[in-house]
Amino acid sequence: MGEIIQVLISGILVGGIYALISMGLNLILGVVRIINFAHGEFLMLAMYLSFFLYSVWGLDPYVSALLVVLILFVFGLFIQRIIIQPILNTSATVKIFVTLGLSIALQNFALMLWRADFRSVHTAYQTAVINVGTVAVSIPRLIAFIVAIIVALGMYLFLNKTLVGKAIRAVAMEKRAAALMGINVKRIYLLAFAIGSAIVGLAGALLIPIYYVFPTVGTLFVLISFVVVVLGGMGSMLGAFLGGIIIGLVEAIAGVVIAPGLKEAVYFIIFILVLLFRPSGLFSLGKGSEEVGLK
Amino acid sequence: MLKCESMNLFYGEVQALWDVNLEVKEGEIVALLGANAAGKSTTINAISGLEKLSSGKILFEGTEIQKKDPHEIVEMGIVQVPEGRKLFSYMTIEENLELGAYSKRARANFKQNLETVFELFPILKERRKQLAGSMSGGQQQMCAVARGLMGNPKFLMIDELSLGLAPLVVKQLFEVLTQISKRGITILLVEQNVKQSLAIANSAFVLKNGRLALSGKASEVANDPTLHQAYLGK
Numbered sequence: 090m091g092e093i094i095q096v097l098i099s100g101i102l103v104g105g106i107y108a109l110i111s112m113g114l115n116l117i118l119g120v121v122r123i124i125n126f127a128h129g130e131f132l133m134l135a136m137y138l139s140f141f142l143y144s145v146w147g148l149d150p151y152v153s154a155l156l157v158v159l160i161l162f163v164f165g166l167f168i169q170r171i172i173i174q175p176i177l178n179t180s181a182t183v184k185i186f187v188t189l190g191l192s193i194a195l196q197n198f199a200l201m202l203w204r205a206d207f208r209s210v211h212t213a214y215q216t217a218v219i220n221v222g223t224v225a226v227s228i229p230r231l232i233a234f235i236v237a238i239i240v241a242l243g244m245y246l247f248l249n250k251t252l253v254g255k256a257i258r259a260v261a262m263e264k265r266a267a268a269l270m271g272i273n274v275k276r277i278y279l280l281a282f283a284i285g286s287a288i289v290g291l292a293g294a295l296l297i298p299i300y301y302v303f304p305t306v307g308t309l310f311v312l313i314s315f316v317v318v319v320l321g322g323m324g325s326m327l328g329a330f331l332g333g334i335i336i337g338l339v340e341a342i343a344g345v346v347i348a349p350g351l352k353e354a355v356y357f358i359i360f361i362l363v364l365l366f367r368p369s370g371l372f373s374l375g376k377g378s379e380e381v382g383l384k
Numbered sequence: 385m386l387k388c389e390s391m392n393l394f395y396g397e398v399q400a401l402w403d404v405n406l407e408v409k410e411g412e413i414v415a416l417l418g419a420n421a422a423g424k425s426t427t428i429n430a431i432s433g434l435e436k437l438s439s440g441k442i443l444f445e446g447t448e449i450q451k452k453d454p455h456e457i458v459e460m461g462i463v464q465v466p467e468g469r470k471l472f473s474y475m476t477i478e479e480n481l482e483l484g485a486y487s488k489r490a491r492a493n494f495k496q497n498l499e500t501v502f503e504l505f506p507i508l509k510e511r512r513k514q515l516a517g518s519m520s521g522g523q524q525q526m527c528a529v530a531r532g533l534m535g536n537p538k539f540l541m542i543d544e545l546s547l548g549l550a551p552l553v554v555k556q557l558f559e560v561l562t563q564i565s566k567r568g569i570t571i572l573l574v575e576q577n578v579k580q581s582l583a584i585a586n587s588a589f590v591l592k593n594g595r596l597a598l599s600g601k602a603s604e605v606a607n608d609p610t611l612h613q614a615y616l617g618k
Contacts, residue, residue, distance in 0.1 A: 252482070259472050259483050266470035269432060271458030271487030271535065 091223035104337020105234030113288035119324025129307025135293025165286025322370025461538035473517025484534030522553035
């Protein structure tokens, strides 16, 4: 019994990280309608940033998180303005190749500067756990999970209660009509891309106390977040959050029940099944949203 | 108020507008008529800045606007109610109206405009918490017009107001248009419903295959055989 609860809790907690990464990806996908294949590399950059702030300046990852988020926000603005904006009216193929190209470029940039070594930070609380009965809860993972919930709630309030948030949703639903309301669509794109990058930046900062960083670490997580986005529904923040938790759980359970090496196979089977039977996802924005990113 | 001078516009290789001239005077209701694909929507999209001219000018109150972005044009008081309503379906009526007043010029008059809009369309007030996409076609069109009015326009362009709606609803909406006009808002009405449009319009322009085929007072246009040709071909 204790073992089962342990597995479930680990799954849910790791799902929080997946949720964070996926919320960033999904915001960009839903609003700017571009599949950012370089999203994982944004995560990688955030992790390196967090790592170097720790190893050079001794800044604790949780302290430097705010700085990382800010830098990733600005980085997102820059990428959207310089790289994404010029290709927005081109075909889906161009968009895919540009962001894929950016992904490869950033990976190799990291490889050149920082080599392929696995690096990690060593903090006092790294292996700290809270024991609840026989169940051990890792503190860094718990923190990541709680932050994921706060971000999800914050995004919900921002998108539903503020005028700018509503404008972001309006652009996601009907971009031409939004322009006719006086909404500066390009500026909303910039904002959405930057917020999406900032969220993945936060995920990076929360991940560094738990995981290694290396130049291709992003691909590992971005693949999962694609599964999460498809499962939860493209463009849906709630979907990304719940999808993240579900995939975290599935991964943990599959690791125990089937085999740790097969957990990827399990969630990619889910990925294929969702695409076959419910392509708009479990919590999608509605009809047609499965085509988001290709229009 | 609005003057378009020899507008030419291309969609890729295809020319959609050929030397089109238009003029709308302040306080008027002007009908822009023509068959499908005559260039009506293209014309008002060019005025709204959604499509860019390849040559020609658009002057609003003496200022050239053909190079401006849509949101800058809205800020000047030109608002378009797009074809097919294009409501934000997964938002409530209230949120749609709120977004209609997104521009700086509209935000200042938000309360007053909301009152006016609820006066014109009491049903919207009643259903303001309902999702826009869940309403009937007629109510959605009311919401679209209301959302446009929330933009505090001097000049309101409405694309296919009557499309797909029951005759009774159409009649109601046209009545509202005359009320809006009485409030001092200039209206450009893009319509397939020729008879009803000409009945309330002061003047009219008729497009055919992207070219201006006819223009003049509404009463003259109504009796001109060119009007029928523009719709029936030949």
